[in-house]
Amino acid sequence: MVKRAVHPLIPQEKPSDAWIQQWAIAAAHCDVDDCLRALHVHIDDVTAVHRPLCVASGRCCRFREHGHLLAVTGLEALWTLQRTGRTLHADEAARALDRGSCTFLGGTMCTIHGTRPTGCRTYHCDSTARAWQEPLAESVHTTIRTLHTRLGIPYLLAEWTWLLHAIEHARDRGLLGGAHGAYYQRDAGV
Ligand code: SF4
Numbered sequence: 001m002v003k004r005a006v007h008p009l010i011p012q013e014k015p016s017d018a019w020i021q022q023w024a025i026a027a028a029h030c031d032v033d034d035c036l037r038a039l040h041v042h043i044d045d046v047t048a049v050h051r052p053l054c055v056a057s058g059r060c061c062r063f064r065e066h067g068h069l070l071a072v073t074g075l076e077a078l079w080t081l082q083r084t085g086r087t088l089h090a091d092e093a094a095r096a097l098d099r100g101s102c103t104f105l106g107g108t109m110c111t112i113h114g115t116r117p118t119g120c121r122t123y124h125c126d127s128t129a130r131a132w133q134e135p136l137a138e139s140v141h142t143t144i145r146t147l148h149t150r151l152g153i154p155y156l157l158a159e160w161t162w163l164l165h166a167i168e169h170a171r172d173r174g175l176l177g178g179a180h181g182a183y184y185q186r187d188a189g190v
Pocket of ligand 1: 060061070102103104105106109110111112113116117120
């Protein structure tokens with residue numbers, strides 16, 4: 001049995017190397033790309049209807065300060081890292097984990113806006129958004145979970161900074177081939 005830490009989105013045990021490798025390979029697959037990009041369009045469409053207030057404060061990305069956790073699957077985390085083409089190092093990811101804010105936050109703006117995870121897209125600090133954002137997030141997550149089942153890959157939903165740290169720690173050990181292997185979209189043969 002996997003022991004849990006204080007929050008269910010922060011497991012005590014890091015994902016195994018085999019799981020991370022499976023996510024990296026699957027994240028480069030066109031089925032995953034198509035599915036996630038379709039979800040992004042769907043989220044944009046729903047959001048455009050409701051027009052939540054956003055003043056680009058960056059609060060939603062400063063998790064500890066805002067009292068918010070961003071939940072991301074391992075598959076989506078690898079998809080995001082592959083598309084951004086950005087290389088983090090484990091110590092950079094560790095600092096983000098320690099301070100409780102996203103490593104991709106630059107000032108008050110997201111530096112990977114086009115490839116940010118679905119959880120970033122469905123969450124709004126505007127309290128009037130709660131009535132529709134929670135069902136939207138739930139339906140998006142159900143689709144992503146179903147994708148895991150269809151592809152036969154392991155499923156893990158975890159806190160974003162914890163997950164990035166686990167992945168980058170594995171990459172620093174050479175699991176994903178450093179700057180090669182299945183870490184980057186181009187190297188995965190896409
Ligand atoms: S990926 Fe971008 S939008 Fe999402 S938490 Fe990080 S900085 Fe914020």
